[in-house]
Amino acid sequence: MRPGIFHTLCTLVAALAFTSNVLAEQVQVAVAANFTAPLQAIAAEFEQDTGHRVLASFGATGQLYAQIQHGAPFEVFLSADASTPAKLDSDGLGISGSRFTYAIGSLVLWSANPSYLDGSSAALMANQYRHLAMANPKAAPYGLAAREVLETLGLSAAVKGKLVEGQSISQTHQFIATGNAELGFVALSQVFKDGQLTGGSAWMVPAELHTPIKQDGLLLKKGEHNPAAAAFIEYLKGAKAAAIIKSYGYQL
């Protein structure tokens, strides 16, 4: 090997070593599907500000819970409810005292058709649709909230046979977005950005029709010694993240 090439190679190796910054770590986050869009926005900012990398897995809260129970490598868990992180905490899989509320979710009845809903529950009560979509209440807290709304409105029996269930709130959104279900209950964050709907029509479900969707996060045992995991949680509690979270229609 000629000295010139050898020198170039050494420089290259050194350069590669420097780009994978010694301080930069990676954090694996399990995220409830409703929080997909805000998390991606927050993660981008976080990566830029700290140099750490975020590896996010999105799914239904119940599904992620089952995965964590069985040794999934997640370090931070952002749930769509408060009870699942509490369960993980008492199972000994979380770091006690690390639980915190990162957002209060809003439920919305949404249709991809811009004229189907007029901002009220009229179309829901009229019951003229073929399919009403919601998330599986056993796996997704937004599905549970949707079921409570139907019960409160006395519609449970009337919509039976018309209900279609997505395995997560993402799949529920997909059923409605493709027009296969005329309307359905999704998270406001899925159809809302910067103060307005991103498309279709909606009815903002009044919060008193269901138990508040308090969304808690938790540092998991696997992330105990990862500085990036702690840094990410701190970042989530910060002003920059709060602004992003609010822009998707969450309360804080």
Place this chain on the structure above:
Amino acid sequence: MPLTHADVAAVWLTLELASLTTVVLLLLGTPIAWWLARTDSRWKQPIGAIVALPLVLPPTVIGFYLLVSMGPHGVIGQLTQSLGLGTLTFTFTGLVIGSVFYSLPFVVQPLQNAFEAIGRGPLEAAATLRAGPWDAFFTVVLPLAKPGFVTASVLGFAHTVGEFGVVLMIGGNIPGKTQVASVQIYNHVETMEYAQAHWLAGGMLLFSFIVLLALYSGRSNKRIWQ
């Protein structure tokens, strides 16, 4: 037994779906397999490849295309709506259509092999005895291809029982309509109801083993199986 009412309904629905799919596949697959076995057309390879696609495609691809095309803005959706049938997603009929696509190669390929193995000899002999083409098909081809039909039916049925991804994407998890056993197992696992998941999953495992065992035993006993 810890099986709930919904579990039992899911098992029945699965058997119903698999039976109906197998019947449709035999009616649809036989002419396709016959054509593929006999033709010298330059379309033979492309059609054969299309039939085999579900062998290699992830079920999510089939599920995604079906969800979009059977929806109100899709090609199939527009057609069914103009016929007054509404859209087929989240319906049992929709699942049958999805399953027919999904299990097509499992029926067509064994039939095609059986037809090819018969060759032209027996049919030419039948023709010299003045048997018409339909007559020859029912009295000569069907009996000779019987093992092929048995394999095709068993594989088509069993593969439909094992279907998951397509149903998950177009089914909507409706008890008694689209909530089949494989989806019900997923529901149980997702919600940590492992006892029920075990019963259903164990049943599926046993069923699949028995089906394959019967198929392989039948094969080794019959010399007609090539």
